[in-house]
Every structure is written in structure tokens, then in C-alpha cells.
Amino acid sequence: xxxxxxxxxxxxxxxxxxxxxxxxxxxxxxxxxxxxxxxxxxxxxxxxxxxxxxxxxxxxxxxxxxxxxxxxxxxxxxxxxxxxxxxxxxxxxxxxxxxxxxxxxxxxxxxxxxxxxxxxxxxxxxxxxxxxxx
Amino acid sequence: xxxxxxxxxxxxxxxxxxxxxxxxxxxxxxxxxxxxxxxxxxxxxxxxxxxxxxxxxxxxxxxxxxxxxxxxxxxxxxxxxxxxxxxxxxxxxxxxxxxxxxxxxxxxxxxxxxxxxxxxxxxxxxxxxxxxxxxxxxxxxxxxxxxxxxxxxxxxxxxxxxxxxxxxxxxxxxxxxxxxxxxxxxxxxxxxxxxxxxxxxxxxxxxxxxxxxxxxxxxxxxxxxxxxxxxxxxxxxxxxxxxxxxxxxxxxxxxxxxxxxxxxxxxxxxxxxxxxxxxxxxxxxxxxxxxxxxxxxxxxxxxxxxxxxxxxxxxxxxxxxxxxxxxxxxxxxxxxxxxxxxxxxxxxxxxxxxxxxxxxxxxxxxxxxxxxxxxxxxxxxxxxxxxxxxxxxxxxxxxxxxxxxxxxxxxxxxxxxxxxxxxxxxxxxxxxxxxxxxxxxxxxxxxxxxxxxxxxxxxxxxxxxxxxxxxxxxxxxxxxxxxxxxxxxxxxxxxxxxxxxxxxxxxxxxxxxxxxxxxxxxxxxxxxxxxxxxxxxxxxxxxxxxxxxxxxxxxxxxxxxxxxxxxxxxxxxxxxxxxxxxxxxxxxxxxxxxxxxxxxxxxxxxxxxxxxxxxxxxxxxxxxxxxxxxxxxxxxxxxxxxxxxxxxx
Numbered sequence: 001x002x003x004x005x006x007x008x009x010x011x012x013x014x015x016x017x018x019x020x021x022x023x024x025x026x027x028x029x030x031x032x033x034x035x036x037x038x039x040x041x042x043x044x045x046x047x048x049x050x051x052x053x054x055x056x057x058x059x060x061x062x063x064x065x066x067x068x069x070x071x072x073x074x075x076x077x078x079x080x081x082x083x084x085x086x087x088x089x090x091x092x093x094x095x096x097x098x099x100x101x102x103x104x105x106x107x108x109x110x111x112x113x114x115x116x117x118x119x120x121x122x123x124x125x126x127x128x129x130x131x132x133x134x
Numbered sequence: 135x136x137x138x139x140x141x142x143x144x145x146x147x148x149x150x151x152x153x154x155x156x157x158x159x160x161x162x163x164x165x166x167x168x169x170x171x172x173x174x175x176x177x178x179x180x181x182x183x184x185x186x187x188x189x190x191x192x193x194x195x196x197x198x199x200x201x202x203x204x205x206x207x208x209x210x211x212x213x214x215x216x217x218x219x220x221x222x223x224x225x226x227x228x229x230x231x232x233x234x235x236x237x238x239x240x241x242x243x244x245x246x247x248x249x250x251x252x253x254x255x256x257x258x259x260x261x262x263x264x265x266x267x268x269x270x271x272x273x274x275x276x277x278x279x280x281x282x283x284x285x286x287x288x289x290x291x292x293x294x295x296x297x298x299x300x301x302x303x304x305x306x307x308x309x310x311x312x313x314x315x316x317x318x319x320x321x322x323x324x325x326x327x328x329x330x331x332x333x334x335x336x337x338x339x340x341x342x343x344x345x346x347x348x349x350x351x352x353x354x355x356x357x358x359x360x361x362x363x364x365x366x367x368x369x370x371x372x373x374x375x376x377x378x379x380x381x382x383x384x385x386x387x388x389x390x391x392x393x394x395x396x397x398x399x400x401x402x403x404x405x406x407x408x409x410x411x412x413x414x415x416x417x418x419x420x421x422x423x424x425x426x427x428x429x430x431x432x433x434x435x436x437x438x439x440x441x442x443x444x445x446x447x448x449x450x451x452x453x454x455x456x457x458x459x460x461x462x463x464x465x466x467x468x469x470x471x472x473x474x475x476x477x478x479x480x481x482x483x484x485x486x487x488x489x490x491x492x493x494x495x496x497x498x499x500x501x502x503x504x505x506x507x508x509x510x511x512x513x514x515x516x517x518x519x520x521x522x523x524x525x526x527x528x529x530x531x532x533x534x535x536x537x538x539x540x541x542x543x544x545x546x547x548x549x550x551x552x553x554x555x556x557x558x559x560x561x562x563x564x565x566x567x568x569x570x571x572x573x574x575x576x577x578x579x580x581x582x583x584x585x586x587x588x589x590x591x592x593x594x595x596x597x598x599x600x601x602x603x604x605x606x607x608x609x610x611x612x613x614x615x616x617x618x619x620x621x622x623x624x625x626x627x628x629x630x631x632x633x634x635x636x637x638x639x640x641x642x643x644x645x646x647x648x649x650x651x652x653x654x655x656x657x658x659x660x661x662x663x664x665x666x667x668x669x670x671x672x673x674x675x676x677x678x679x680x681x682x683x684x685x686x687x688x689x690x691x692x693x694x695x696x697x698x699x700x701x702x703x704x705x706x707x708x709x710x711x712x713x714x715x716x717x718x719x720x721x722x723x724x725x726x727x728x729x730x731x732x733x734x735x736x737x738x739x740x741x742x743x744x745x746x747x748x749x750x751x752x753x754x755x756x757x758x759x760x761x762x763x764x765x766x767x768x769x770x771x772x773x774x775x776x777x778x779x780x781x782x783x
Contacts, residue, residue, distance in 0.1 A: 013418050015446050019425040057414060087414030108417035109424045113432065 008049035010040035023112040037067040163262030188234035202231035240269040292392030314370030337366040419450040460591040475514040479626040482509040512626040521599040524592035533562025555620040565611040661686040665705040667696030680768035693718025712742040728757040
């Protein structure tokens with residue numbers, strides 16, 4: 001079972017994007033990066049990703065939550081799995097993330113091994129869904 | 135019968151005799167003054183007069199009245215008395231009079247003229263009443279009332295009282311100001327009506343227990359309730375008040391106190407927000423450090439990749455260190471409000487030169503320095519260095535390598551004291567208006583892309599330092615064109631220079647750049663012995679690895695074993711941690727080494743945690759050869775070790 005899942009990383013810290021990419025690269029995944037929420041929206045609309053790894057603390061008017069909200073409302077992205085990466089582990093943020101339908105919430109700093117395991121699991125879910133549909 | 139006979143035998147006193155006795159027995163002082171054609175002469179005073187005034191009749195009789203004023207003639211009551219006497223009418227006045235011993239008494243004096251049968255004025259009769267006690271009591275009451283009034287009206291705490299019939303009887307100015315209510319609206323209300331009116335000013339989302347309920351409980355229990363009720367006001371503006379109900383002294387009247395804690399609450403919020411932001415900002419670089427380290431451990435990378443990842447780890451760890459240092463600096467500066475600043479009148483120029491040199495050393499970039507002129511400021515040299523360094527490195531970070539950054543001096547003499555401005559101007563990316571407005575906010579970064587390294591604390595720190603020196607940081611910026619920062623400082627008067635400080639400032643600090651290590655190679659036939667004394671095995675290991683194989687390295691984990699080892703192996707150099715557990719700390723070990731003649735060739739490098747300026751001074755005084763502040767770069771330490779050994783050769 002080979003999945004060519006498409007993953008989009010949106011984070012304003014270049015080193016962190018690079019870290020996530022390095023951890024996840026396995027030759028099959030297609031990984032794209034964006035440094036702002038707006039850039040992330042553009043990327044997502046160009047190539048709809050299967051999994052979005054989103055730093056929720058992105059600055060600006062159109063921030064991480066805004067990106068999450070507009071993608072989750074968009075029927076084109078109904079199958080999208082959003083994984084939030086955040087510096088805060090605060091209850092309100094968690095609540096808001098839950099409301100928006102985020103599937104996992106990772107608080108910095110996090111283990112790369114666990115991140116990889118999580119993404120593997122999500123890909124398996126997507127894969128199962130695809131097989132049921134087909 | 136006998137009585138009757140007896141009474142008959144006694145002479146019945148005449149009316150005038152009775153009157154004389156009455157006069158002599160009266161507790162009021164009585165004086166009689168004869169009115170001559172030109173002058174008044176005192177002809178009689180009664181014993182009460184003598185008791186009240188302390189003068190005997192001999193000292194008074196035959197003299198004009200007025201002795202009791204004793205020169206205190208500037209009294210309105212005296213004018214009235216004189217006028218009454220000259221127009222021959224009766225009067226009653228209250229005079230400040232003085233007893234024989236000079237003490238003041240308040241004399242309520244009633245005078246009336248006496249005429250003969252022909253209607254000619256012959257005498258005045260004066261009746262003295264010492265009302266000092268009454269006046270004193272009255273004035274005390276007035277003073278207390280005035281004090282109480284001043285207290286309650288000036289009090290920052292709102293105050294409301296209810297009288298014994300349960301109606302609102304008094305509100306002070308503070309309450310009216312805090313609540314936005316007017317006296318006319320609240321006076322005479324009972325507690326329930328008061329609550330209803332007060333609730334209109336409150337936040338309906340955050341209701342509180344009514345005062346009426348509290349008062350009822352208070353009346354019932356009769357105890358003091360030490361519970362402060364939090365009241366959230368929306369009008370006249372958002373405020374948080376604490377309300378306390380208290381029974382009056384006689385258990386009938388009631389008091390409500392309102393304490394405004396809005397500022398304190400806001401500060402608390404700012405603090406916790408700041409902590410949350412700080413924690414968040416620290417998590418990001420820590421994520422990289424942990425993440426890349428984990429990757430390096432579980433994956434195989436080639437040498438080039440490994441190096442790249444290590445560089446990231448190093449950079450992010452440096453970022454964490456920088457943030458921690460700046461956070462600590464900021465916290466310390468805020469907590470001490472400049473009390474630990476070492477301010478001295480000095481020339482500004484060496485400080486600016488120091489900053490320019492530091493930048494040139496660290497980045498290789500040169501800055502067009504300012505013109506040479508004498509400018510005296512009263513500053514903490516070290517803090518000012520830091521403040522200017524932050525602004526200058528900011529200017530360089532946000533402008534392309536070829537774009538010039540200039541430093542110039544501005545003057546402003548339209549204010550007292552006159553100000554000197556150090557202007558740092560760049561042709562960098564500049565800022566938009568909304569970015570400019572947020573500048574100085576903690577962790578605010580003009581660059582959101584993460585391409586420009588920084589903590590977002592530097593400008594906050596500079597601002598804080600400028601403020602505490604009585605100066606300001608002025609910023610203008612144009613997006614895409616560049617920014618201009620001016621650090622304004624009050625100009626110091628030349629007569630305030632402390633010669634001792636001037637001598638200290640001019641001393642050059644030893645500079646330890648990594649370059650000196652590569653240019654300097656130690657040549658020695660015998661292996662140089664180095665002793666590392668530190669309670670952290672990781673730190674000892676780090677230094678040992680950095681020293682490589684060209685030294686013989688010994689280790690000790692506390693002061694006592696460190697000193698023992700030093701005496702045994704006679705090392706050429708000791709790297710000594712100041713803070714160590716056990717009987718001897720680093721400074722004590724240093725003193726022992728320096729006083730031991732068998733160790734007189736041993737060099738010592740001290741290592742301490744940041745910010746222990748006292749340690750630095752103590753260490754240098756006790757003969758340390760160099761000083762390092764944690765965290766330090768192991769390469770720099772090795773360079774310093776080599777340099778120290780080189781100097782001793």
C-alpha cells in the first residue's frame with residue numbers, strides 16, 4: 001500500500017518547516033511549504049493537500065485560525081486533515097481548534113518520532129477511506 | 135420664738151452689702167472702670183478677676199484697662215469694644231486675652247456703661263467670662279471635622295454611609311468619581327434602591343452580590359465580615375472595584391468601602407500575557423534544537439548534512455540564550471527601576487565607539503561614526519552600550535549589506551536639561567505605520583518571515599534603558615526607505631564628573647575574539663596542564679573536548695577537591711566555576727591558589743553565571759586572569775586559555 005499523500009506545512013519559522021520536512025520525507029510524500037497563512041491558502045487552493053500541518057500562532061490579520069477556518073468551510077477541502085502545531089497549550093486555543101475540526105493538536109516542542117507516527121496513522125485512515133470509496 | 139428674737143438681734147444686711155458679696159463670690163471676673171474726661175481708670179476688680187487673669191488688684195487698680203490684651207491689638211473684637219466705649223453703649227465681645235504668665239485665654243467680655251442721675255457717663259462695668267475650654271473644644275471639633283472631611287474627600291477609596299434608619303447619608307468624592315453617580319441621585323436611598331441604581335453602572339455579564347444582602351448579613355451576625363466583593367463597572371468606564379461592608383462604631387450606621395483595583399488587575403493580566411508569550415517564543419527554537427537533535431540520533435546523514443543540522447541547532451540554541459538574557463535583563467531593569475544603574479558623568483563618544491567596534495568585530499560591517507566633539511552624559515556605561523548596540527544591530531539586520539548606516543549627533547536645547555540625541559539612520563527595509571506603532575512591544579518583530587534573526591526584545595530593552603536615564607527613544611520610518619532611531623539623553627553638567635569613574639571608564643576591556651585563537655599557536659615541549667573545576671560534568675566534558683589533545687586535562691567537581699588537585703599536580707591553568715556546592719566556592723579557591731607560593735605560576739580563568747557583576751569585581755581583585763560568563767562559546771574559552779598561557783610565558 002503506497003500512498004502519495006500531499007502534505008502542506010505552514011509555519012513562519014524556516015528552521016521548523018525544514019525540520020518537519022526532514023522528518024516526514026520518505027520519498028513518497030509530496031511536501032510543500034508556506035511561510036504565511038495567506039501563502040498557505042494559495043498553496044492549498046493550487047494543490048489541495050491531504051494533510052495540513054499548521055502553526056496556529058501565525059501573525060497577521062489573516063492568521064493560523066483564519067486559514068484553518070476558511071479551508072474547513074471549503075467543500076473542495078472536505079477530506080483535509082488539519083494538524084495544528086502551537087506554542088501555546090492553552091485551553092481556549094484547544095477549544096477553538098476542536099470547533100474548527102482539527103484532528104490533532106501538537107504543542108511545541110514535540111518529538112519527531114511521534115509526529116511521524118501521527119502522520120502515518122492519518123495516512124492510513126485516508127488510505128482506508130480511499131479503498132472503501134473505490 | 136428664739137429664732138425670731140435672735141434674728142431681731144442681728145443686723146439685716148443692706149442691699150448694697152448683699153450685692154457686694156455677690157460680686158465678691160461671683161465666678162465671673164468683674165471689673166469697674168471709671169470714665170474720666172480723657173482716660174479710663176480701673177477702680178475695682180473682684181477675686182474671680184484675679185483668679186482668671188493671675189493679676190492681683192494692686193497690679194491693675196489705678197491703671198487704664200487693656201492690660202489683658204498684652205499687645206495683641208489686631209483683633210476685630212477690640213475695634214467693636216472701643217467703638218462701644220466711645221459711643222457709650224453696651225456690648226459683648228470675645229477677646230484673645232493673656233494672663234499674667236502670658237498664657238492665652240478666651241475672654242467673653244460683657245461691658246455696659248453706668249450713668250449718674252444727670253445722665254453723664256461715670257463708669258463702665260465689665261464682666262469677664264473665661265470660655266477657653268469651650269473654644270478649645272469647639273475648635274477641636276472643627277479640626278476633626280475638617281480632617282475627616284479632607285480624609286474622606288481626598289481618599290482614593292470610595293465611601294458610602296447609611297444612617298441608623300438605613301438610608302444613605304453620605305458619599306465621598308471618590309465614590310462619585312468611581313461610580314459616575316451624582317449625590318442628588320443616591321442620597322436618602324435605602325440599600326436595595328442603592329443596589330438597583332448601582333447595578334446600572336455594572337457589567338451585566340459579571341453580576342455581584344448586592345450591598346443590601348451584605349448589610350443584612352452584617353446586621354444579623356454583628357461580626358466583621360472580611361470578605362471583599364468584586365464589582366465590575368462598565369460606566370463611567372471599565373473598572374474593577376472591591377467592596378467591603380463595615381458596621382459603624384455604635385452598631386447602627388453602616389459603611390461601604392470601594393477600592394479601585396483596576397490598575398493592579400491590568401498589570402496582572404499584562405504579566406501573565408507576557409509570560410505566555412515568552413514561553414511561546416521560547417518553544418519555537420527549543421523545538422528546533424530537540425527536533426534536529428532527535429533526527430541526528432535516529433537517521434543517518436552524510437557529513438555535509440550533519441554539519442548543516444548542527445549549525446541550525448547551534449543557531450537556535452544561541453537564539454534561546456539571547457532571549458533568556460534579554461528577558462532577564464528586561465525583568466531586572468523593570469524590577470530595579472534603574473536603582474542598580476551605575477550612573478556616572480562621562481563622555482558619550484567612547485560608548486558609541488565601543489558599540490561601533492563591537493559591531494565591526496561581530497559582523498565585519500563598518501558604520502559611519504559621528505563627529506568628534508565633547509558630549510557629557512550621566513549614564514550607566516554598560517547599559518548605554520547595550521541600548522545603542524540593540525539599535526545599531528537592528529539597523530544593520532534590517533538593511534542590505536551595502537546600504538550605509540550612519541551615526542550622528544543631534545541637539546535640543548529648547549528643554550531643560552538640554553538633550554543630546556544619538557541618531558542611527560539606515561536605508562533598510564523600513565516599517566509601515568502599523569509596524570511602527572507596535573515597535574517596542576515585547577516580541578514584536580518587524581520581520582515576520584523569520585529570515586532576520588532576533589528576539590523582538592531588543593527595542594523594548596533600549597526603550598526601558600532610555601526611560602530610566604530620563605531620555606527617550608524616538609523613531610521615524612518609511613517603508614522601503616529606511617528607519618531613523620534617535621536615543622535622546624539629558625546632557626550632563628561638566629562639574630559633576632567623578633574623577634574616579636572617569637579613570638575606570640577609560641580602561642579598555644580585554645577583548646576575546648575567536649580569531650586570536652587561530653592566529654596564536656602555542657609551542658611547548660612539555661604538555662601544558664589544565665585543571666577544570668566545575669560541578670557540572672557536562673560543562674567539564676564540553677571544555678575538555680574543546681581543548682582537544684594538545685593539553686593534559688584534569689577535572690575536579692568541587693572547590694575542596696579542586697584545590698587539592700591543584701596543589702598536587704601544579705597545573706599551568708585552572709578553569710574555575712564561581713558557584714559550586716561544598717565548603718569552598720570558586721572565589722575562595724581562587725584566593726587560596728593566589729596565596730599559595732607553590733602555585734604562583736598558575737593562571738586562573740573564572741567562569742560565572744550571567745549578571746553576577748559583584749563576582750566579576752571580586753574575582754578580578756583576587757587576581758583572576760580572565761573571566762567568562764555562562765553560557766560561553768567553548769572556542770572562545772579555548773582562545774582565552776591559550777592567550778592567558780601565552781601572556782604568562
